[in-house]
Amino acid sequence: MYRLKYAAGGLVKYVSLLFGAFVALVPIVVVFFASFKTNKEYSGTSPLTPPENWLNFANYSKAFINGKMLLGFGNTIIILVVSIVGATLIGSMIAYVLNRFKFRGNKLLMGAFLLATLIPSVTTQVATFRIINFFHLVDTRFAPILLYLGTDIIAVYIFIQFLNSISESLDESAMLDGASYFTIFWRIILPLLAPAIVTVIIVKGVGVYNDFYTPFLYMPSEDLQVISTALFKFKGPYGSQWEVICAGIMITIVPILIAFLSLQKYIYNGFAQGSVK
Amino acid sequence: MVFKNLSYKAQRKIIIISFSLIPVVLLFTLAYLPVFNMFKYSFTNWNGYSKSFDYVGFDNYKTIFTDPKYFSVFKVSLYYFAASFVQMAIALYFATILSFNVKFKNFFKGVLFFPYLLNGVAIGFIFLFFFRPDGTLDTILRAVGLGDFIQGWLLNPKIINVSLAGAAIWRYMGFNFIIFLGAISSIGKDIYEAAEIDGANRWHQFRHIILPSIKQIVQLNLILAISGAISAFDIPYIMTGGSNGSNTFVIQTVTTAFKYNKLGLASAMAVVLLFIVIIATMLQRLLIKEDK
Numbered sequence A: 001m002y003r004l005k006y007a008a009g010g011l012v013k014y015v016s017l018l019f020g021a022f023v024a025l026v027p028i029v030v031v032f033f034a035s036f037k038t039n040k041e042y043s044g045t046s047p048l049t050p051p052e053n054w055l056n057f058a059n060y061s062k063a064f065i066n067g068k069m070l071l072g073f074g075n076t077i078i079i080l081v082v083s084i085v086g087a088t089l090i091g092s093m094i095a096y097v098l099n100r101f102k103f104r105g106n107k108l109l110m111g112a113f114l115l116a117t118l119i120p121s122v123t124t125q126v127a128t129f130r131i132i133n134f135f136h137l138v139d140t141r142f143a144p145i146l147l148y149l150g151t152d153i154i155a156v157y158i159f160i161q162f163l164n165s166i167s168e169s170l171d172e173s174a175m176l177d178g179a180s181y182f183t184i185f186w187r188i189i190l191p192l193l194a195p196a197i198v199t200v201i202i203v204k205g206v207g208v209y210n211d212f213y214t215p216f217l218y219m220p221s222e223d224l225q226v227i228s229t230a231l232f233k234f235k236g237p238y239g240s241q242w243e244v245i246c247a248g249i250m251i252t253i254v255p256i257l258i259a260f261l262s263l264q265k266y267i268y269n270g271f272a273q274g275s276v277k
Numbered sequence B: 001m002v003f004k005n006l007s008y009k010a011q012r013k014i015i016i017i018s019f020s021l022i023p024v025v026l027l028f029t030l031a032y033l034p035v036f037n038m039f040k041y042s043f044t045n046w047n048g049y050s051k052s053f054d055y056v057g058f059d060n061y062k063t064i065f066t067d068p069k070y071f072s073v074f075k076v077s078l079y080y081f082a083a084s085f086v087q088m089a090i091a092l093y094f095a096t097i098l099s100f101n102v103k104f105k106n107f108f109k110g111v112l113f114f115p116y117l118l119n120g121v122a123i124g125f126i127f128l129f130f131f132r133p134d135g136t137l138d139t140i141l142r143a144v145g146l147g148d149f150i151q152g153w154l155l156n157p158k159i160i161n162v163s164l165a166g167a168a169i170w171r172y173m174g175f176n177f178i179i180f181l182g183a184i185s186s187i188g189k190d191i192y193e194a195a196e197i198d199g200a201n202r203w204h205q206f207r208h209i210i211l212p213s214i215k216q217i218v219q220l221n222l223i224l225a226i227s228g229a230i231s232a233f234d235i236p237y238i239m240t241g242g243s244n245g246s247n248t249f250v251i252q253t254v255t256t257a258f259k260y261n262k263l264g265l266a267s268a269m270a271v272v273l274l275f276i277v278i279i280a281t282m283l284q285r286l287l288i289k290e291d292k
Helices: A002-034 A039-044 A058-066 A069-100 A106-116 A121-134 A142-150 A154-163 A168-176 A181-192 A194-210 A213-218 A227-235 A242-275 B008-041 B059-066 B073-099 B105-117 B120-131 B136-143 B160-185 B189-197 B202-213 B215-230 B234-240 B249-259 B263-291
Strands: none
Touching (some): A002 B073, A002 B105, A002 B136, A039 A242, A058 A069, A058 A242, A069 A106, A069 A154, A069 A181, A069 A227, A106 A154, A106 B008, A121 A142, A121 B263, A142 A194, A142 B008, A181 B008, A194 A242, A213 A227, A227 B120, A242 B105, A242 B160, B059 B263, B073 B160, B073 B202, B073 B249, B120 B136, B120 B160, B160 B215, B189 B202, B202 B215, B215 B263, B234 B249, B249 B263
16 A cells, blocks of 8 residues: 555656656747748648758758847857956955955945845846946946946855855965965965856856846947847847747757756756855 | 065055955945935936936825826736746745656756746747747647637737746746755755654655755745746746736836836836835845744
């Protein structure tokens, strides 16, 4: 009897897992199918039917060239790299100062950084836009870069937490050897922060790659389109050519899929640590 | 090196000032100044570009809470809020089963989490495709004999927010799932073993071991859900542009500010939004403190 109940439990478990996997995958798989279909084939077959020719890349080349996806990838990569390097440097610097030096205003400054994590940046865009505009940075790559550096304080938070677990006796023994504070930061603290840096790279990287709101609002020029705004432009002109839109969608998914498959372990850990405030 | 020869006291001063200068300037100009300005603009009728504007007191706030055009968008948030409970229940369920022995564990884990990594625009398009008349969903429903339930998923104002909230669940479930899974995995194996010896079944283990030890994380995610629900933007904006009754608070704020150039009114809306999020966060801090 007990064994029967156990087997039934196992069945429910696997059925629900398979159903979950089905729901997660089907919306993507049908897009994948459609991306290889010709226009005629697309309108004549059900979305669940696989394409006749798996090597029909016509939609991909159309989407890639007409949608200027290369430009989108280029801009995304520039913004991504500068923001991540900047956020890592700025975040670790301020975290080092706040964690290792006791000075007047330290607590206040720490509070200011923590309080800022509560402000959802989506709410303040109305006023932030005026400030970026004041510096004549609207429609330049500096607008999103500055916003990713200045308003996303999560990196500071992760570094401060991690620094708590790095013993201060390391700093002290380096000082006995005559190392300057700068050397201690650059040679000891920064390398030891490596796991936290990986977390920041992943959390910020996914955030920047997927962000639509900021580039859409701040960089209307076509020359400055990033991957998400490039894809968004497909909506008008290709409204009746879903097979081309589907190819465009797949082009944005493939890099993420490759990154996910090769960095799985780090990605899971990154989100697990980055979110536990 | 000149810096190295300075006394530690002098070095300390230089390091503190030089290392905090850029972060502090960025923090104040891009995080605090906008909040301050937003409050100021919310009491004006500024259009966002002219040189002069008048102070209008609480008029903008009155408009938000009395004009149904602005007030009704709060109702749409309720759909997303309800959806986040569904999302968390699903995430908790899958996290619990995958924390025990399961075949193809990594495959299921990866598949359930992957949608969270996708681009918002890609997800918007994927679901436009999914919900199209005679699209994926309709085809599947027909195939399993549920053809009678077919709706104008994105055309019927009564259904549209359910469809959009469904897409939001699909997108964000993986995030909650991976966080819950991480929390559950950190529970020691010996506790389960001890419980099994005492005759506890899986439900008992869930109820008395798993749930209490991840309670805080569930609470935190619930609070994030409140702010997430009220700041829903990407999916509805990309999929419908806010038409057919799917307008959310943030879409409304953005169009009021940038399309209709009513920056004063839009600022007041943003202030209301900020207050809701802050109250929700403080509520959570209070709840967690009481537990301790």
